[in-house]
Amino acid sequence: MKKKYRLLRIIIPVILLLSGFSCSEDFLNRPPQDALTLDNFYQTPEQVNASTAPLYGWPWFELNDKAHWVIGDATSGNHWTNDGDMAQFFQLGVTQNNPRLNEAWNSLFRVIAHSNMVINNIPTKAGASVPADLKNRVVGEAKFMRATAYFYLVRLWGPVPIIENNSAIVFDSKIPRNTVESVYQFIINDLTDAASKLPAAYSGNDRGRVTKWSAEGMLAKVYLARSGWGQSGSRNQADLDKAKELAGDVINSSGLKLKPEYADLFQYKGEDAEKDNQESLFAFQWIPCQGWGTQNTNQAYWAKDNTLTGVGDGWGGYIGPTIDLQNEYEPGDKRRHETIMQDGDYYPELKKKDGGYTFVAQPNDGIGENACFAAIKKYVIGTPEDNNGKVCFMSTGINTYVLRLADVYLIYAEAVLGNNSSTSDADALTAFNAVRTRAGLPAKTSITFQDIFHERRIEFAYEADFWYDLIRWHYWNPSAAIAFINNQERGTYYWQGTTRMLNSFKITATDDSFILPIPASETDQNPKLLEPPVPYNFGK
Structure with a gap:
């Protein structure tokens, strides 16, 4: 049993979660029941609706607590720290025993385990009174969550195991990694299916759940990232075209709008205001002053x-x-x-x-x-x-943004730019300048990759996104991404008398800096994680 302990520690709490854990005051509100099992949990529409509620909060908590922002902003050079565990990320010297690695890995696979529970059980175990469209919708939500977790995993660790069936892991925890190509295809499959199952909007207490536009926006982001994988100096045009198509559909068909003021995105106005935020396509949702794991820290x-x-x-x-x-x-x-x-x-x-x-x-x-x-x-x-x-x-109780409409606007502009040195495309400029002028800056009449890259860094600073932009840049132009990091000023200030002085500090990035080591606790118990990855069998 020892060799299975790590994976079981993730999967078993997910099963227990179904017997009463509440992540949202509105999403999950049902009376307690005795002897709850998978065979009788999903009997009513209320129970089925509740099955995905925890996926908006608790499973993501361990990631959000520290690992999310340490990886996203300290590693990328946005966030300065000299704290031992966190400084390893800031200095691009992360070891296998760093606790932030375990937090991120465990949290993401916890999301996957809970998502699998919904995906594999709702279609067959839901009661006769549960409408088909509700069953489809919650499966769509779970596939969105699973895809998002894998999107983090593949960018941070490259090849990782694809797990669709929790039960199989209980009986055989020594599973191999799957190739980056397989993981990206798995993500695309999940998000494509999610987009077909999710509604365009919700009402009442279901406001704040992911929608068709959430799935299309995330899928556009995935295609933009994948467009550079395995390329050299340019990006895959077919993937760029899909990113443009999907982002364009969100912009033109959703009816969603940016908040007029950037400041309003980060001021807490209560749970209802968080749910009614049109710019938020997906966020980790938190409840203040409740149990540990339900809050934003x-x-x-x-x-x-x-x-x-x-x-x-x-x-x-x-x-x-x-x-x-x-x-x-x-x-x-x-x-x-x-x-x-x-x-x-x-x-x-x-x-x-x-x-x-x-x-x-x-x-x-x-x-x-x-x-x-x-x-x-x-x-x-x-x-x-x-x-x-x-x-x-x-x-x-302020939610943690994962995908904002502003992100989709900039994805669209970058997908239109594609492999060109610059673009004056009217639609690309409209999308780009909508983000830029909200910030009080003058509109541009032509944009380059560096313009978009700069805009993304500033727009999403301290939203744990910049490191992923550097990763995808490294996919197709590694020398440029490395040079950017090596030229960053990561030093500090000090006083010399009344004069502010710079204590300069630079780091040296390499190709290896862009892949995190798998936690030692995982590789010790599953040596297959150190073996070359294999293609995933999608037909099994």
Whole structure:
């Protein structure tokens, strides 16, 4: 049994989850039942509807808690840290025993295990009173979640095992990795099916679930990433065309709009406002002040000090945005103020009872180092008094964006650009400039890859996305991606008298930097994870 322990530790809690875990106050609200089994759990429409509710929160929690942003923003050079485990990512020297690896790996396979449970059981075990369209819809939701988990896995680790049947793993936990090509095809198959099963919109308590547009938007992102895999100097045109088609359909047919103000994306206005956010195509959804694993913990780690949170957490004084990220902002970009705090920035929505909060950058003010003379603002929402009591220790209710409509706009622009050096295509410019002008910047009349790359870095800074942009760039232009990282300023500031001085620090990236090591706890118990990957048998 020892060799099976790691995988069983992921799968068994998923089974137990069906007997009563609640991830959302609205999604999952049913009376307790005794002797609940897979054969009688899915008997009513309410039970079937509840089966996918946890997939919006709890299984993702271990990823979101630290690994998500450490991988996405520290590795990419957006986020500075000298914390031991996290610094390994920042310095591109991650070892197999790093706890963030286990958190990400376990969380993603937990999502897959729960998704498999729904996909494999709803069609055959749902009660006679459950409508066919509801059964199709929840399977579509589960396939979206499974595909999204695999999309993270394939970009971070490359070849990984494709698991469709949880029971098979219980009896044989030594399974091989599958090729990158197989994993991408598996993701595309799942998202394509999800798009055909999911509705265009929801009403009532189901608002906030993934839709047809969520699936098409994520599929566009997958095709854009895959377009560079195995290429050299250019990208696969067929994949670029699919990304353009899918992103274009979301933009032109969904009726969804960007929020007018970037700042509104990151201010918590309550659960209903989170669900009604048109720009959010998929987000991890959190409930504040409930059990551990249901909440967003970002503020606890990112807020500069505990006066900003009012609940005893707020440990962000020793970390913060890199000098390189700070230098990336153009003058007048409104996103800077809403993403990072710099000296003199004022926030009326924080510490309201004191008249707001003004950030003062100091190298060491007795609270935190502020080594980069800046702090993180995004996802920092303030005290309980600032949020109608909906903040507790290490617990807020603001959702974590995974896919925003702004992302789809920029995907469309990049897919149109494709392998060209620049484009003045009217539709591409409309999509690109919709994101850019919202930030208070002038529209462009022609765009390049570097323009889009810059816009993506700034738009999604501290949303754990930039490392994945670097990975897909490395797919088709490795020397350029490596040079970009090696030229980043990852150093800190210090005072020499009254003069601010730069303590420069650069790192050396290589091709190996773009693939994470599989956790040692996994390879120790399944040596097949160290063997060459094999194609997946889609016909079995």
